[in-house]
Amino acid sequence: MGKIIAIANQKGGVGKTTTSVNLAASLGVLEKKVLLIDADPQANATSGLGIDVEQVEHGTYHLIEHTVSAKDAIVSTSSPNLDLIPAHIDLVAIEIELVDKDKREYMLKSAISELKDEYDYILIDCAPSLGLLTLNALTAADSVMIPIQCEYFALEGLGKLLNTVKSVQKIHNPELDIEGLLLTMYDSRLRLSNQVVDEVKKHFDEMVFKTIIQRNVRLSEAPSYGESIISYDAGSKGANNYLSLAQELIEKYA
Template identity: 40%
Template sequence: MGAGRNEDTGVKREKADRTLLPGFEDVVVGATGRPKHEFDEPAPLASHGPARIISLCNQKGGVGKTTTTINLGAALAGYGRRVLAIDFDPQGALSAGLGIPTHDLPTVYDLLLGNKYTPAEVIQKTAVENLDIMPANIDLSAAEVHLVNEVAREQILARVLRKVSADYDVILIDCQPSLGILTVNALTASHGVLIPLECEFFALRGVALLIETIDKVRDRLNPAIELDGILATMFDSRTLHSREVLERVVDAFGDSVLETVIGRTVKFPDASVAGVPITEFAPEHAAAKAYRQAARELIQRGAVA
């Protein structure tokens, strides 16, 4: 009887999810108002490494940074790329979202603060082939205090990642929602930045400040860093507000905005609870297809090998 009720709820939820966005599959790949392109499936790599390091960064919380890190990483791994995801947020959402317990494991915090562990001892395998993770937990919140008096404190993560870069094709850093020393460390270590941007007005307001921070890092710490793109997330085609925000983003940033758009769906929290990417949890769902499309687009743009 109890099982029947759960099954019925699941059916109703699935129906609700399918009707969440009319024409969802078209929306997520062509909502920017520009010509819609199809991005071919990438060819397998003949060799691996060194990694291109990409920070997923936005000082506003709740815009899809962790969701994008998980699912973009899984999509790239599905195309044969060796991916390392760095959980660089003390909340540890990336680790939880990939089903990695962190209370008894060494974490990225241990690498930043000492030499007790090597990166290889901290990196964990995930359930997704080709996708590894460097986990984090609440201990990371103390890193900013401990790093204040360190020499070249902005470059500590870069020194850590140099030891493992040759083993991967892409390293994705899930940054915390702030522009503090941890985020500056991530930007200093990175070749590129991908900005997940919720299709909501207040999320749009902070992008200029973030780009200003990236420019300062480029001038003072990391001349090689570049903006790989802005990825619109949580798009709801039913609302005029979402459409207007997306239009304004494209008007302001042009080709820096990826053509791929990620829509809202209840499948994301469901996949997070299961501890797997949506590409594994519901591989034929439009949201999974959208992240695979984003992976192909980034590969075609040259942001990923």
């Protein structure tokens, strides 16, 4: 039975898509069968894995609309053991289209239920908002991973996200766990980075992943080549960080 993890934070620019793509690729390299679902209208996870967004025929939009089966929406990627359900340009309209629908928060959950036994991990890259798309991801997921950048205002908005998680647990998905908080964009030379790490660990302790994702030029270059950091530069600090995160996740459920 696969584990479904939503990667969410309503703040933009915290390393959500970077984490989704590179954690998925790292789990694949460690011989786990992985599916990445791009549930962000910006479609960065899709282009970051070398898929031309303009050419996408079926994707998350059609999946949530139930006009295509999950299996028909899957495309394979050049990354080992990694499949993708890409974002489609129409995904931007889904929030408005879902408003009047019955059980609108459960659309993604029912669409991907048939895939749970096919993969070891299903990761969902969420949009930077707490709208219906993110709500669908949280309702479908077993747990949520929250990337937090090691910068000023890091904890701003975290309370709001944790409250959203609580209300999803109460109303839609009592099984939803917090997988953990992931510190990203860490620069050991900056006092502020170290202060944020200390503060997050002080407040959240056990909930924080041991692995910290460091600032890394190669990590920011990789998406422009349509590659994960693992295929772009396997020896880089960024690749090591994400492989270490994947290992930490695997060991947690071993």
